[in-house]
Amino acid sequence: MTRKEFMKELEFLLQDISDEEREEALAFYENYFDEAGSMNESQVIEELDSPARVAAIIKDGLKGHFDEHIYAGNEGFSNDQYTQNYEVIDVDDKKAKKSKKEKKQESQMHNRWNEMDSRDRLILIVLALLACVPFSFSIFHVIGGIFGGLFGVGFSIITLFFCLIFGFWIITFIFYIASVVMIVVGIANIFVLPGAGFICIGIGFVLMALGSIFGKVAAWFFKDCIPTIINAIADGLGKIFHPRGV
Amino acid sequence: MIFNTGAALLDAIVLSVVSRDKEGTYGYKITQDVQAVISVSESTLYPVLRRLLKDGCLESYDKEFQGRNRRYYKITNTGIVQLNMYKREWYEYTLKINKLFDGGYQND
Numbered sequence: 001m002t003r004k005e006f007m008k009e010l011e012f013l014l015q016d017i018s019d020e021e022r023e024e025a026l027a028f029y030e031n032y033f034d035e036a037g038s039m040n041e042s043q044v045i046e047e048l049d050s051p052a053r054v055a056a057i058i059k060d061g062l063k064g065h066f067d068e069h070i071y072a073g074n075e076g077f078s079n080d081q082y083t084q085n086y087e088v089i090d091v092d093d094k095k096a097k098k099s100k101k102e103k104k105q106e107s108q109m110h111n112r113w114n115e116m117d118s119r120d121r122l123i124l125i126v127l128a129l130l131a132c133v134p135f136s137f138s139i140f141h142v143i144g145g146i147f148g149g150l151f152g153v154g155f156s157i158i159t160l161f162f163c164l165i166f167g168f169w170i171i172t173f174i175f176y177i178a179s180v181v182m183i184v185v186g187i188a189n190i191f192v193l194p195g196a197g198f199i200c201i202g203i204g205f206v207l208m209a210l211g212s213i214f215g216k217v218a219a220w221f222f223k224d225c226i227p228t229i230i231n232a233i234a235d236g237l238g239k240i241f242h243p244r245g246v
Numbered sequence: 247m248i249f250n251t252g253a254a255l256l257d258a259i260v261l262s263v264v265s266r267d268k269e270g271t272y273g274y275k276i277t278q279d280v281q282a283v284i285s286v287s288e289s290t291l292y293p294v295l296r297r298l299l300k301d302g303c304l305e306s307y308d309k310e311f312q313g314r315n316r317r318y319y320k321i322t323n324t325g326i327v328q329l330n331m332y333k334r335e336w337y338e339y340t341l342k343i344n345k346l347f348d349g350g351y352q353n354d
Contacts (some may be wrong), residue, residue, distance in 0.1 A: 027317065032274050034314060035316070041257045
């Protein structure tokens, strides 16, 4: 990592503090590099450890509790919190840590809800509720053949999407009911009119099969489509509110 | 050998180092001077300086040095009072502890 990269990363990580504090801190470290001289650049970077560690200390300093856990002794000052979190013992450990980090990122993909803080959760819930508002009105729209109209094209798309999902469940349900009715009617008639009875039972099984197909499609929507979409939304939110996992 | 010291001792050390230069001193030199005596992480000193500035114990000014700005830190009167208080506290505290350790101190 070069000085330029280090400072750029630090600036990035300090986005969420006030302009004044950020400029002050960046000026301090620019100054620090200047004074140390370009000969010592890599040494300074090594001593500062990582932009993440420096940024964490600056931010904790603003909150007024960065040195709550500082200990003094013959060895000098140390802060176990930052040591545990940021210091790396050797190269192997570093690699292990890195792959662990990557793994963690992977698992985050599937566990966004748990990773979110309460503010993000609230925003997501509000968004989900907003998306549901048109749905409650729109069943009638779709049934009555009035698409869009009052809620505009955007709402219609959401509406259509929800109706598709729930429509599949409804169709599945209707098919099953119809198939049961046909089978019952068929059995009832089997002794009086054997031919018609068997046809009825046959139609009942066909309907049941169709119902199963729609049921599978609906289940696919719920199991795969919706989580993917929610993840995509959560991903977007995460990027807005927590740039690069700060 | 580790004691939880909190913020005050770091403040006292930085104030003491800055007070040695009447014209003020700059961030890198403060770090070097502190590290010459006791090991402390570079990144730890920035929040200390920032806090001392906000509390009015230090003041900063920019001065040109070799074609660029160098930020100097200088102790204020408030800072001098604060430093003297820290020093007095430290002497009394360590005196008591030393006496206790050496076995001579008894609270009659």
